[in-house]
Amino acid sequence: MGNRAVKPKKTVSKSKDSSEKRVPIFIMGKKYEVPESLTIQKALEYAGFQLIRGCGCRGGICGACGTVYRFPDSYRIEVGLACQTVVEPNMYITQIPFFPANKATYDLEKLEPTGSTVMALYPEIFKCVGCGTCTRSCPMDIDVMEYISLAIRGDIAGAAELSFDCVMCGLCTARCPAEEAQYNVGILTRRLYGRHIAPRAKHVAESVENIQKKRFDKGLKTLKSMNLESLKRLYNDREIEPDMADEFWEPEDKKYIIVQ
Amino acid sequence: MPYTSELKKLIKIVEKTRPERVERKKRGEEFPAMSLSEREKILKYHPDFKEEGRSEIKVGPNKGYRIANEMVELLHAKSRVNPDLIHLSRIDYETDVLVIGGGGAGTAAALMAQKTGVKVLIATKLRHGDANTMMAEGGIQAATKNQKDSIYYHYLDALGGGHFRNDPDLVETLVTEAPKVMAWLENLGAMFTKFEDGRMKSLHGGGTSRKRMHYAGDITGAEIMRTIRDEARNYPNDIKVLEFSPAVELILNDQGACGGAVLYNLETEEYIVVKAKATVLATGGSGRLHIQEFMTTNHYGATGDGLIIAYRAGVPIKFLHTVQYHPTGAVFPEQAEGLLITEKFRGAGANVLNIDGEQFVYEREPRDVEAAAFIRECTVRGKGVPTPTGKFGVWLDSPMIDILNEKGTVRREFPGKWILFHRYGIDITQEPMLVYPTLHYQNGGLEINRKGETVVPGLIVGGEVSGGVHGENRLMGNSLLDVMVYGRIAGETAAAYARKQFKDGKLTLNHVKRYNKALQDSGIDLDGRVAPMILPDYSNPDVRKKQLTTDYTGTLR
Ligand SMILES: Cc1cc2nc3c(=O)[nH]c(=O)nc-3n(C[C@H](O)[C@H](O)[C@H](O)COP(=O)(O)OP(=O)(O)OC[C@H]3O[C@@H](n4cnc5c(N)ncnc54)[C@H](O)[C@@H]3O)c2cc1C
Ligand code: SF4
Ligand code: SF4
Ligand code: FES
Numbered sequence: 001m002g003n004r005a006v007k008p009k010k011t012v013s014k015s016k017d018s019s020e021k022r023v024p025i026f027i028m029g030k031k032y033e034v035p036e037s038l039t040i041q042k043a044l045e046y047a048g049f050q051l052i053r054g055c056g057c058r059g060g061i062c063g064a065c066g067t068v069y070r071f072p073d074s075y076r077i078e079v080g081l082a083c084q085t086v087v088e089p090n091m092y093i094t095q096i097p098f099f100p101a102n103k104a105t106y107d108l109e110k111l112e113p114t115g116s117t118v119m120a121l122y123p124e125i126f127k128c129v130g131c132g133t134c135t136r137s138c139p140m141d142i143d144v145m146e147y148i149s150l151a152i153r154g155d156i157a158g159a160a161e162l163s164f165d166c167v168m169c170g171l172c173t174a175r176c177p178a179e180e181a182q183y184n185v186g187i188l189t190r191r192l193y194g195r196h197i198a199p200r201a202k203h204v205a206e207s208v209e210n211i212q213k214k215r216f217d218k219g220l221k222t223l224k225s226m227n228l229e230s231l232k233r234l235y236n237d238r239e240i241e242p243d244m245a246d247e248f249w250e251p252e253d254k255k256y257i258i259v260q
Numbered sequence: 261m262p263y264t265s266e267l268k269k270l271i272k273i274v275e276k277t278r279p280e281r282v283e284r285k286k287r288g289e290e291f292p293a294m295s296l297s298e299r300e301k302i303l304k305y306h307p308d309f310k311e312e313g314r315s316e317i318k319v320g321p322n323k324g325y326r327i328a329n330e331m332v333e334l335l336h337a338k339s340r341v342n343p344d345l346i347h348l349s350r351i352d353y354e355t356d357v358l359v360i361g362g363g364g365a366g367t368a369a370a371l372m373a374q375k376t377g378v379k380v381l382i383a384t385k386l387r388h389g390d391a392n393t394m395m396a397e398g399g400i401q402a403a404t405k406n407q408k409d410s411i412y413y414h415y416l417d418a419l420g421g422g423h424f425r426n427d428p429d430l431v432e433t434l435v436t437e438a439p440k441v442m443a444w445l446e447n448l449g450a451m452f453t454k455f456e457d458g459r460m461k462s463l464h465g466g467g468t469s470r471k472r473m474h475y476a477g478d479i480t481g482a483e484i485m486r487t488i489r490d491e492a493r494n495y496p497n498d499i500k501v502l503e504f505s506p507a508v509e510l511i512l513n514d515q516g517a518c519g520g521a522v523l524y525n526l527e528t529e530e531y532i533v534v535k536a537k538a539t540v541l542a543t544g545g546s547g548r549l550h551i552q553e554f555m556t557t558n559h560y561g562a563t564g565d566g567l568i569i570a571y572r573a574g575v576p577i578k579f580l581h582t583v584q585y586h587p588t589g590a591v592f593p594e595q596a597e598g599l600l601i602t603e604k605f606r607g608a609g610a611n612v613l614n615i616d617g618e619q620f621v622y623e624r625e626p627r628d629v630e631a632a633a634f635i636r637e638c639t640v641r642g643k644g645v646p647t648p649t650g651k652f653g654v655w656l657d658s659p660m661i662d663i664l665n666e667k668g669t670v671r672r673e674f675p676g677k678w679i680l681f682h683r684y685g686i687d688i689t690q691e692p693m694l695v696y697p698t699l700h701y702q703n704g705g706l707e708i709n710r711k712g713e714t715v716v717p718g719l720i721v722g723g724e725v726s727g728g729v730h731g732e733n734r735l736m737g738n739s740l741l742d743v744m745v746y747g748r749i750a751g752e753t754a755a756a757y758a759r760k761q762f763k764d765g766k767l768t769l770n771h772v773k774r775y776n777k778a779l780q781d782s783g784i785d786l787d788g789r790v791a792p793m794i795l796p797d798y799s800n801p802d803v804r805k806k807q808l809t810t811d812y813t814g815t816l817r
Contacts, residue, residue, distance in 0.1 A: 037595065046800050049799065050817065051560070052527065052795070056386050057559045059600070061394055062389065062482075105495070168486060191450075194446070194452075195446075195449035196449075198454060198458065200458050204402075204460065207404040210439075211411070211436055219410070219412040220412060220432055231419065232424065241464070241470050243290070244288060247461075248407065256412035257410055259406050259407050
């Protein structure tokens with residue numbers, strides 16, 4: 001109907017020099033020839049797919065692009081994030097952009113940071129057979145089985161720490177024989193840790209109190225009513241904390257600093 | 261791809277100058293920072309100042325305003341769908357508060373609205389959380405270290421960074437709410453990086469006078485996003501989420517207020533009518549428009565849709581004449597092109613160097629100044645480092661960080677980047693990174709007041725899609741903060757509006773028809789363009805040429 005795209009730009013193939021070496025890949029079993037330096041994600045686009053599912057940040061952090069692949073001569077199932085993994089000849093690729101997983105609901109404030117909390121919310125965690133498939137399936141190289149077993153043992157801090165890099169792609173869940181939702185257990189332990197185990201930041205609470213008591217109102221009012229010239233001067237002359245200063249550095253000018 | 265032998269040779273030069281630079285840094289001797297007048301001079305190399313990159317908007321509330329061509333093209337485009345075809349009497353979903361955009365601002369808004377007891381529907385383009393918020397690495401600013409910092413300095417820094425053009429009221433709210441946001445996130449269990457006694461660690465960012473950038477490893481945004489998303493999922497009855505359902509038009513009612521939105525189900529390709537008492541627009545930024553062909557750090561769905569649909573509904577835009585280029589985007593290896601290398605590397609001591617291994621700019625200038633300095637070094641002075649694909653970059657000397665602090669610092673503080681480069685055969689604890697400015701942040705956006713309200717009653721806006729908080733240039737860490745502060749406020753404002761101010765009325769898309777007509781009358785060559793864009797077009801044009809029976813509406817089939 002004559003509806004043209006608003007200037008297509010930065011298309012993958014345009015930025016690709018046509019002389020670049022091509023390699024065969026198999027997208028869901030079907031063969032395509034793509035430039036060898038592309039990531040799986042860009043290769044899908046090069047092959048002609050317009051991605052809707054399976055593409056989010058394009059930067060390895062959102063977990064939308066979980067992908068499994070295999071090579072013809074190998075029994076092994078390999079995993080990767082499509083946006084981070086460069087194609088290799090003869091890969092058989094499929095994306096798993098979504099996999100259903102159990103998510104418990106809870107009131108974080110009322111929970112105790114213990115193993116029994118995790119077990120009450122995710123009783124299936126007991127069924128883990130320790131097969132290690134999840135660990136082998138994690139594109140972030142996380143020892144998933146280990147954080148699950150730490151959670152079972154009640155080492156919430158350990159599980160939180162170990163699962164910290166989880167992008168919640170769901171590949172571990174897709175392959176778990178015990179039907180665990182590992183990544184939801186992971187975030188539960190992290191939130192339990194952040195809320196109930198990690199020591200509180202007192203300075204944050206103090207700064208909130210300073211604000212509630214309106215201790216800065218005068219300073220801000222002065223700034224807001226200042227003319228541009230004086231404001232610029234003030235900005236230019238403001239004291240800068242040195243790069244190498246330690247945590248307890250204090251400025252010389254304390255007029256607008258409020259310590260309780 | 262590891263560094264080529266040519267690049268490895270150039271790295272030797274960096275290694276040669278490194279010991280002395282480390283010594284200088286240890287002595288506290290920095291490359292001199294620019295004065296305000298020097299900054300002004302160098303800014304003429306910034307892409308914002310390229311006149312041929314901009315054009316004038318010919319219709320709507322900001323007629324006559326000159327902004328990036330790529331944005332103007334979208335404003336000069338008709339609706340994706342003929343408004344007469346949409347049956348507004350057939351309502352598919354009805355809710356108290358509709359939140360458009362499931363990123364940081366949208367999710368925070370949903371949580372705050374839910375707290376007051378209203379029902380919320382989040383409609384989002386990709387999955388819940390597939391958003392720029394997820395990608396933020398560096399940190400979030402807040403003046404919480406009371407022995408050295410206060411909102412007074414935070415205010416001053418934000419204003420100076422924004423060239424003193426920011427809306428003072430919006431900045432005041434931003435800095436005043438900041439500590440509360442930190443307390444809120446801590447309560448929700450977000451794992452900020454802390455000292456053993458519970459103090460949050462904090463760093464400098466470009467343009468900060470105090471180290472007030474709080475962080476969670478090098479995935480601060482992901483930690484915030486996944487925490488608030490998990491919290492939203494704790495209320496499945498109150499907060500419903502429609503994924504892969506972008507808004508393509510706002511709906512008004514005959515009272516002149518916003519009455520919901522038309523969504524498009526990307527999978528079944530049907531249009532959906534949502535009626536809402538109040539609507540929060542939190543669609544984030546627009547990096548995927550690739551302004552002036554720049555690469556971008558943004559997520560796949562960052563196509564500026566919210567700007568377009570709200571502008572059609574009559575909301576003015578502000579500060580869109582400036583766009584933020586992050587000075588340090590990866591230019592090598594090609595697979596990582598455009599990816600953000602967080603400012604924290606510079607905060608932690610890494611120098612920026614030209615092909616001769618020499619410093620040419622202080623590492624922590626505000627972003628626009630820093631980016632302009634890189635561009636000048638590469639394009640005017642010819643001292644850029646050439647890449648195998650014919651681009652240029654400058655070195656970011658990450659190995660210095662381990663030397664200045666202790667061995668292992670880079671791996672500990674930047675695990676994400678370490679792994680990424682490691683996969684390509686580059687060890688950033690030993691080798692510097694090659695970087696160039698990359699399109700990063702939409703400084704401006706829709707005009708709001710300190711409650712997130714717009715000129716359209718019942719339409720509340722928060723996050724990157726808004727304009728004014730950051731003036732002409734945002735400082736690192738003030739955006740995650742903006743998103744949390746104004747996302748929360750938007751949720752509260754929307755809930756209050758839904759309860760107290762909402763007046764029912766007949767739904768209409770007349771504003772869209774009027775806008776289409778104004779375009780027609782303006783004589784602009786519309787060339788069949790449609791907007792919002794929804795998704796960028798990255799599929800292969802050679803394949804498209806052979807899709808003989810396929811129709812595209814804009815970039816979508
Ligand atoms: C790589 C990177 C690093 C960054 N690092 C930092 C940092 O260290 N510190 C900092 O303060 N800031 C940082 N920023 C900026 C900051 O992350 C963003 O500005 C901020 O998170 C934007 O939040 P938002 O909620 O407004 O938008 P987003 O988080 O992008 O959310 C918008 C959501 O709306 C959806 N959407 C878009 N269009 C539609 C539509 N038509 N209908 C429905 N939904 C739609 C999108 O899919 C997305 O889910 C960074 C940004 C990037 C890209
Ligand atoms: S895959 Fe499932 S059963 Fe196997 S170790 Fe992991 S959690 Fe346990
Ligand atoms: S732990 Fe599971 S969900 Fe998380 S990144 Fe690894 S495979 Fe993906
Ligand atoms: S697209 Fe987000 S991780 Fe690959």
